[in-house]
Amino acid sequence: MSLAPAPLTDVADRLAALLRGDADHALVSDGDGTGDLVIDGDLVPRPLAIASTPPRAVWAIDGGQALVRDARCLQVYVVRSGRCRYEGRVCTLEECGDLRAHLVGVGQRAAELARLDGGLGLGLDCALDVNLLRERAEWDALERTLTEAQSGDLVLIDGDLRPDPRIPPAWFGGLLEAAHDRGILVVGVTKHTSLARGNAPLLGQLERDADASLGLRTRWWAPVGHSSGRRGALFTVVAAKLDPDAPFSFRVDVAAGTDPETALAALATVCDDAAFPGYPYPLTVADRLAACPPWVREEAWFTIEDQLARAGVPVDVRDRAFTDRHRLMERAS
């Protein structure tokens, strides 16, 4: 059973065919197609006008995570959700969120799921990984935010509005419905999307289309599709360049019930930061607040180590358990 050759030249040839647009343009997908996206937009960029007045308040939510220590069969993670609120251009709320520590691995699932559940009914057979840990914290922040937000507010999520399949669809769908009922606009902005046309990245193609049809300095949007609702959430998916000087366009998910153009017009009012035109500034702040940089990871481990010491676990035992042998061996070579 010998392997077939896999030279770089072959990959380059196939990539060239994709990027030239040789494949079927009608073939539009969201990654591997396992999501719940229904592609029914016309994918034609059209001008977008910015709202004359910004929303009363713009909220932004993001999640962060860090692997504190990895014993392979056991991992210590910390996650948190950061959120902020801007009224006008003034930040009126900043939260780093509580640092939540999790022990993931052999024999830990039940204990961790019990802490995550919070009435969601996650189920004892639910697989546990860091994605679920982080998303759970993020959606929890969304739930809290929706209770505090007022009608006319815009709530931004870093990423799409499609929850992890393990999150109960009914609960998440209920969140978005409640938001809509209260006049709160929920929007997800995805920086790096798997949307594809002709099996090549979609947004780059739309950007070229827009440059050609609308000119270089244009704010635009293009309908892409909508969620099927299988995961509970109903939302519209569009591509949008939210500032004339934006270097990139993004995938934007707009919770169902709101006209996407209206939502995008409101979103564009906070996308004019000079550091990155076209990306909502409050999301960059939420990203910073949620980040778990190396020093946070080390502080977390110091805290755990103190407790291990008090519990009588010898240093030698701790070190042998959590030494990253792979990395050490790589260094040694």
Next chain:
Amino acid sequence: MSATSTPTRGRLYGKNVLEATFRAAPDDDLFLGELLVGVDDATGRRYLFRVVDVTYGSEHREPGWAERVAGTMLADDARGDAGAHPLYEQERRTYRVAECRCLGYLTPDGKDFRKPKSLPTQFSRVLSPEPSDLAFLESRMGDLHVGVLRSGETVVDVPVGIEGASLAKHVGVFATTGMGKSNLMMVLAGEAMRAGGRYGLLIVDPHGEYRTELARHPWAERRLRTYSSVRALGASALRVSLGELTIDDLRTATGDTSRAQEEALFELERFYSGEGHQGLSWLRPFTQLDDLVGFRDVELGKRVALSTLQVLQRRARRICSLDAIADDPNVSVAAAVERDLGEGKVVLIDASGLGPTEELLVASFLTRRVLDAWSTAFLEDRDRHATMPTIAIVLEEAQRVLSAASDRDGNVFPRVAREGRKFKVGLVAVTQQPKLVDAELLSQFNTFFILGLADERDRTILKSSAKQDLSALSPEIQTLMPGECLLAGVDAPFAVPARVHLWSDALRMCPPPPEPLAQPAAHVAAFLD
């Protein structure tokens, strides 16, 4: 010094015992040379910092972040749409970083200022200094005040100056044209006049720029004597006699004397001394020689080249033709100058009517005369010497006589630089080009007034010679405005930034001299009885 009354300018976060780095708000208008205080609440010490550089800082660690922001804004400007892309929360995302030198610290009781030997607590508050933070300077700023303390561009009401006695340890005044050397010299001279006879200044002024101005000083009538090479109201005629001058004076003045010319001078001196001439009195008969060839062949035994003799004769004729040069020793001002200086007066030699060589000839002679008088008193009568004022000889364009090339046997100025302090005779060397002054001589100068210097080489030589650490102050020196200076001296705890008084302000601020004490009436009755 309450903990909360003064607004916080920054928070200290890095560096070492001698340096400090603090973060300030993005709009904090920090200046090079600004003095700030780091308040260590843990120890009660107040550390004095000097800002030596200010840079931009950003919360963003992404490479090129700031350049990208600037690019976005620039593109807006180019479209005529400035402000289209504001930077959200600039005050939070950006900041300023001030690099400082730690100058020392005030002890918790505020009485002592000590050199830095410890780190202030990290993240200590950085504040603008309060008057009490700088009060210690007042006792170290001597009795000749030339200006006030400057913190960046702000003037602080603390006088800055030098101790008059330190004039004997030599003072350098360094600045490029237009930065305020002459103003500083006039202010210093004015202060010397006010000192009531404790200090004498011999100012040789090649351009005649001081005469009128110094005469306006309220104390000038009593404390200023002017000798001028040109007719001038209120000035005595400047006269020195040839017999008082020496070949060394001539060599110092001419500077570029060749070896052959030196040999010729000594041949001439040897010949004419045999005829009873003293000093350079032989210059007169030498200028009157018509038959140089015969003189050379017969009297000098052909030991001197004719061309050399011709050059020397031309120089001699120029010197002898000057009104300031006399044959009669009795008309010389030397004794009067010596007496005036002995009385602690400012003696101004207005040499504007002389050429550069003759000006230096006079300066060399008078300097030698003063040094001889003060050294003789020191060696022969210590008690009298102790009562004599400290003398400073002010030399403009001092590099002419203090360069490495000019430091030869017989040049009186390097001698003053090396030996003068024990006799209470110092130099005030004024120059635009300290790099041309011999480094070893420069190291003898205990006090530097550094005004704006554009040339890096000039700043470098000063950094290596100053009695204070100037290593980080190059940008500050480079950016000094006219009238701003750094005072570096052994008495100052650090290189003190100052704004020199404008001469017109100094005149206005100067109180008139006290009225002379009334003579008591004669007690005639005692004689009658």
